[in-house]
Amino acid sequence: MYRYDEFDADFVQQRVAQFGDQVERRIEGDLTEDQFKPLRLMNGLYLQLHAYMLRVAIPYGTFNAAQMRKMAHIARKYDRGYGHFTTRQNLQYNWPVLKDVPEILKELAEVEMHAIQTSGNCIRNTTSDQYAGAAADEIEDPRVYCEIIRQWSSLHPEFTFLPRKFKVAVTGATTDRAAIRVHDIGLAIVKNGEGEVGFEVHVGGGQGRTPMIGKVVREFLPKEHLLSYLEAVLRVYNQIGRRDNKYKARIKILVHETGIDEIRRLVEAEWERIKDTALKLPLEEVGRINEYFSPPSFETLDATSRLFEIKRFEDRDFATWVRANVVGHKQAGYAIANISLKPEGEAPGDITDDQMEVVADLAEKYSFDEIRATHEQNLVLPHVKQEDLYEVFSGLKEAGLATANLGLISDMIVCPGLDYCALANARSIPVAQAISKRFSDIERQHDIGELKLKISGCINACGHHHVGHIGILGVDRKGEEYYQITLGGNANENAAIGKIIGPSFAYDKIVDAVESVVNIYLELRNGAEESFLEAFNRVGMAPFKEKLYA
Amino acid sequence: MALQIMTANRLLGGEVVYFGENAEWTDDFSAAKTVDDSNGAAVLLSEAEKAEANQLIVGPYMVKVERNQSGIHPLSVKEGIRAKGPTVHYGHGQNNNILRQAG
Incomplete structure (x- = not known):
């Protein structure tokens, strides 16, 4: 998992202090709501029907037990004992009080989390495949590139005030679990005819009032040009995307009205100009980020576990859960365990503070301290030994988290x-x-x-x-x-x-x-x-x- | 003019509030001051401006309501939910608004 470097820690701390000052000035009356609103939105703080709502970023949906425990603590201390996982792999708190938000952000910073760019017309949290690093059909781990995009797009001065919000998704597998074709930019890691790995770049997808499937703007982009190409797309959009009508301001409208061929011409022209500048990714830097996502120390195991098979035979509920929620892993003897946040009759995506702690404990004990949030509002323990699955299931069941409905009608x-x-x-x-x-x-x-x-x-x-x-x-x-x-x-x-x-x-x-x-x-x-x-x-x-x- | 009340959210907590009969900002929908003419509306707007300037509330607006024997009632589902809170259980089972359920 990626860990903050000095730069990351510094900029998050600075932002916490800055927003704390802004909240104080708002409460004192030195800032009006019109002045304060864009500032709070830049820090993920909305005002909803009954209360403020704070959206916490979980970059590409990957987090660990300490972060989950911190989110549980915040839910308990500052909210009403629960959080809500969203379709951008983030977590929302529905009841924070304005004066507490700076404290919440301070606590999040302690575990390398924040709420920056979870709102506003900027590049939002890059989302990805929840099975990244574990999927059998993966070409490369997409989180490496998500992290590179995160670093490039965080506080990017040119792209802080885009015509509208901008969402990027990356998949590294042949099965698209990240819905990349309905994103402003969707990146699929692919191999070309020569066996080289790069990106197929989709642009102009999205939902909202004018839903569009993204179009392929480039079939193969060498990896080292990822950032220069993204920058070229964003620059074209920023310059000619509509700002006169918010309903026509997303890049999908620009692509639709301009035509993909013309957009491609403009993007490629800009890219030619900048592709060999500082934006060209140094391979050693890619290698450095890659290190953070190197596979955990998997044991060498048989493809199937006898204990697992016995438990599946003995416990029908376990067998049903395995059938629906457990997915094959790239590593023999391991499995991907999905945790449904859609128990019968409950609010999809909601999870209590106590349940968060259960998931944190299970992740630490059985999944190399890794948890994933999915855009389908569920959680994943990505690396569980088959022989541990029954223990995981039992822990989840006790916490009311073992609903066996992944991909079925109630998994909405x-x-x-x-x-x-x-x-x-x-x-x-x-x-x-x-x-x-x-x-x-x-x-x-x-x-x-x-x-x-x-x-x-x-x-x-x-x-x-x-x-x-x-x-x-x-x-x-x-x-x-x-x-x-x-x-x-x-x-x-x-x-x-x-x-x-x-x-x-x-x-x-x-x-x-x-x-x-x-x-x-x-x-x-x-x-x-x-x-x-x-x-x-x-x-x-x-x-x-x-x-x-x- | 239709019967109306003034609503907003509190600045500090974000709670839904109404300008009340006793010239205070209350979370009790039924205690909201109603007006049915432009003079009354002007008074409510003026009170809202004052409360905004004093950092008490944000986003004030007027809402149409109806009155029957049991008091005043919102005309839209949205204002009904604002008045009573989410219609669903959350967290450890809190909710306080039992509207009819989907069928």
Whole structure:
């Protein structure tokens, strides 16, 4: 894991002191709200419906037990005993008090964390594959490049006031678990014909009110040119991206209106100019960062563990959890253990202080002190010995964290919605809770199979509904909550934007509607092997629409 | 003019508050002072400006409400949630707003 160097520590400390001073001046009345608001947003502090909300950055979703314990401590001391994991692999506190925020930031700095650039029109937290460094299908660990991007983009003077916020995602695997095609820039680590490793660069993806799949601006970018190419893209965007209308200010609109060929021409021209300057990555520097992410000291183990197999045979709940939540590891005898934060009837992504400490203990004891946050609002212990899986499962079960639903219908991405968010039009969490209760039978969920359901409480699409196999969008109709359903979205390497099925449903009808859609799928699928998305792509919208509105 | 009240968030804690009948900023929706004419609205706006200048509140705005036998009520789900808090359990089980649940 990356550790702060002197520069990192210094700039975070400086920012803590600076923001502490700004809060004091605001409370004393030396700063008005108009003056203070951009300053607090630069430090991840929003004002939501009922309280302030502090968004803490977890760079590329990788953190350790000490950091998790600190987050638990903050939840307990300064908030209401819980935190909320977000779709940008960050953590949000929903109830901090303004005067406490400088103290919270001080405490975060003690464990090399902060809230800088978790808001504002800057380059946000770079996200990545939650299985980085553990996935069997990985070409290279993407976190090395995420960290390089973090260092380059932190407080980058030219890109602190972009036309709009800017999100970058990186995957190093052939399966895209980081949704890179719906990011402003998506980077896929690839090999070219000569076997060299570089990046395929996607630009102009995004969700929100105008969802777009990113377009390939460069098929192969040598690794040493990563920063010069990103800088060229950002510079073109910063110079000609729209600033007159915030709804048309994201780079996706620029790419759409200008055309990818012209954007490519502009970017490549700028890149030619700067690519051999100081931005060219020295290989020794890449090597230095790489050291931080070198694989842990794996033991040489058999591919399967006898103890693991016995426990799987003896304990049906364990077997169900393994089936859903455990994924193969690149190292023989190890496994990736997913921790679902979607227990039946609870708020997706929420975790209590006590649960955080349980996860921290398990990570320290069984996963080389590593934890990952996923953009699907779950957690991962990336390096668990198969023979330890039962202990991990037992610890999670005792803490209420062993829900065996990864990738199933109740494993939903859900934005905070109108229960918390000042921008939302409709509630998301209660809809998710009701769906989770409706499909509470885990065997039924397994029978339905892989189904990504995603819920947003407004068109900003923080709940990623556009790329849900089933998407739900909350809308406001004269002060009442209604919900629009989309089908066929997909966030992986075959990314697609879902299509609206028809008129929206009232709050008390939406769960029935979702169940109908699922039942229609079950009727028309070609056996259990055909997933919801495959079936939808085969038959299209018509049979779903016809039966849902019959 | 429709019946209206003045709401905002407290600067220090961010809590939802209303300008009350007793000229204080209260978290009790039912104690909010109602107005139904432009003179009344001007008074509320003036009080909000004063409270903003004194670092008591942020983001004040007026909200339409209706009155029936049991008192005043918000007209939108959003203001109902602002008035009573999240409709979902959180953390160790807190919540205080039981609106109808999705079905």
